[in-house]
Amino acid sequence: MDEVTRGARCLVLCPDIRSLSYDLDAKERLAEAEGLALAIGVIIAHSAVMPVRQMQPNTLFGSGQVENIATICEQYECELVIVDGALTPIQQRNLEDKLKRKVIDRTGLILEIFGERAATAEGRLQVELAHLDYQQSRLVRSWTHLERQRGGFGFLGGPGETQIEADRRMIRQRMGRLRRELEQVRKTRQLHRARRGRAPWPVIALVGYTNAGKSTLFNHLTGADVMAEDLLFATLDPTMRAVSLPGVEKAILSDTVGFISDLPTQLVAAFRATLEEVTGADIICHVRDMANPAHAAQKKQVMEILSDLGVVDADSGHSEVPILEVWNKADLLDEERAEELREAAQSQDAVLVSAANGQGLEDLEARIAEILTEKASEVTVTIPVSDGRRIAWLHAHGEVIVDEDAGEGEQGPMRRMTVRLNPKEMGQYTTL
Ligand SMILES: Nc1nc2c(ncn2[C@@H]2O[C@H](COP(=O)(O)OP(=O)(O)OP(=O)(O)O)[C@@H](O)[C@H]2O)c(=O)[nH]1
Numbered sequence: 319m320d321e322v323t324r325g326a327r328c329l330v331l332c333p334d335i336r337s338l339s340y341d342l343d344a345k346e347r348l349a350e351a352e353g354l355a356l357a358i359g360v361i362i363a364h365s366a367v368m369p370v371r372q373m374q375p376n377t378l379f380g381s382g383q384v385e386n387i388a389t390i391c392e393q394y395e396c397e398l399v400i401v402d403g404a405l406t407p408i409q410q411r412n413l414e415d416k417l418k419r420k421v422i423d424r425t426g427l428i429l430e431i432f433g434e435r436a437a438t439a440e441g442r443l444q445v446e447l448a449h450l451d452y453q454q455s456r457l458v459r460s461w462t463h464l465e466r467q468r469g470g471f472g473f474l475g476g477p478g479e480t481q482i483e484a485d486r487r488m489i490r491q492r493m494g495r496l497r498r499e500l501e502q503v504r505k506t507r508q509l510h511r512a513r514r515g516r517a518p519w520p521v522i523a524l525v526g527y528t529n530a531g532k533s534t535l536f537n538h539l540t541g542a543d544v545m546a547e548d549l550l551f552a553t554l555d556p557t558m559r560a561v562s563l564p565g566v567e568k569a570i571l572s573d574t575v576g577f578i579s580d581l582p583t584q585l586v587a588a589f590r591a592t593l594e595e596v597t598g599a600d601i602i603c604h605v606r607d608m609a610n611p612a613h614a615a616q617k618k619q620v621m622e623i624l625s626d627l628g629v630v631d632a633d634s635g636h637s638e639v640p641i642l643e644v645w646n647k648a649d650l651l652d653e654e655r656a657e658e659l660r661e662a663a664q665s666q667d668a669v670l671v672s673a674a675n676g677q678g679l680e681d682l683e684a685r686i687a688e689i690l691t692e693k694a695s696e697v698t699v700t701i702p703v704s705d706g707r708r709i710a711w712l713h714a715h716g717e718v719i720v721d722e723d724a725g726e727g728e729q730g731p732m733r734r735m736t737v738r739l740n741p742k743e744m745g746q747y748t749t750l
């Protein structure tokens with residue numbers, strides 16, 4: 319796919335297809351699409367919702383609408399048309415032909431953004447792989463499209479076909495190479511994670527819909543300076559920093575890629591690995607933009623992705639990892655609504671905060687600390703080597719951080735062990 323030109327004037331269209339059901343209403347979807355467009359640095363010359371009564375296989379929109387779109391493009395001098403939905407390769411090509419402008423769909427747009435943002439080696443590999451996957455499907459299908467045309471002209475099996483075959487082969491080879499490279503990067507990362515896993519520091523993962531305020535919160539809590547912007551997908555690669563909380567000397571805070579509805583399938587697969595960090599966390603802070611009218615639908619999306627990742631059970635809604643909801647952007651709410659939410663938060667696993675002005679953050683830190691310490695704490699015990707039962711029990715039930723020789727005691731050679739146990743295990747240990 320060619321690069322989208324920064325600074326290009328574009329028309330953003332949000333098809334509202336009657337036969338589909340949407341979580342967000344058309345206006346909200348259009349606003350999100352505009353956000354995505356801004357995230358690749360184009361100029362939005364005009365935007366509109368396009369009701370589609372019946373999807374047209376060749377152009378998605380009806381012919382009258384396509385003419386209408388062409389007029390709008392002229393009027394607002396648009397060079398690019400962004401369609402916030404999925405276009406088949408044929409629809410994309412036909413629209414480009416008819417409008418005489420470049421047309422991209424939602425997946426293409428998100429891939430462009432990810433391509434620009436990915437900073438780590440792994441992120442870049444993942445994005446390129448996703449891109450090729452997308453491109454490959456376009457090639458395969460446009461091949462049938464071309465062939466039909468060629469059939470019409472009687473050029474069956476002409477040079478075009480060989481060219482496309484060659485392109486496909488090249489893409490396949492490149493994808494194979496990328497997969498191998500990714501595998502290598504992942505192995506290295508797993509190694510790092512295993513090493514970190516042995517460290518006693520609990521991991522706090524920030525997750526949430528894109529633009530919810532994860533990075534702003536991250537910066538506030540860590541004093542770091544991660545890019546936090548009013549841009550969708552400002553953060554792509556996970557970032558980690560140490561923080562200290564009341565009663566928790568040190569924890570690792572991890573900022574992650576934001577979620578979005580209809581994440582292209584190619585990217586769901588690609589980013590799975592990055593998001594897997596979340597599954598290893600001790601606590602998940604689900605950051606929510608409570609000032610966004612679509613916050614409930616956004617939460618639904620996030621929970622779906624967490625259940626795809628295996629963190630949350632799809633049926634029961636039960637989570638392996640404790641989830642604390644961070645109700646953000648309190649400063650944007652009117653006093654009455656803020657009060658209402660503050661009260662509601664008390665009876666739920668939620669805290670109302672403003673990452674922007676710091677309101678509620680102390681509360682948040684205390685709640686995180688409470689959950690972490692409730693979950694597991696470190697104990698150091700000295701045990702005679704002869705007491706194999708206790709030593710084995712600790713290895714089987716706790717996370718052993720230190721296991722070292724402690725010299726001679728009254729009962730012979732001793733071992734000193736530092737182990738993380740949750741309160742229940744702690745209780746079991748004392749009754750051994
Ligand atoms: N008014 C207000 N704005 C906030 C608050 N928290 C974040 N923002 C703004 O919301 C926008 C998005 O914030 P980010 O921290 O970049 O959001 P994010 O969740 O990291 O977004 P992605 O990295 O795109 O997933 C920025 O313009 C922030 O300044 C808040 O509590 N109040």
Ligand SMILES: [Mg+2]
Binds near residue numbers: 532533546552553
């Ligand atoms: Mg961010």
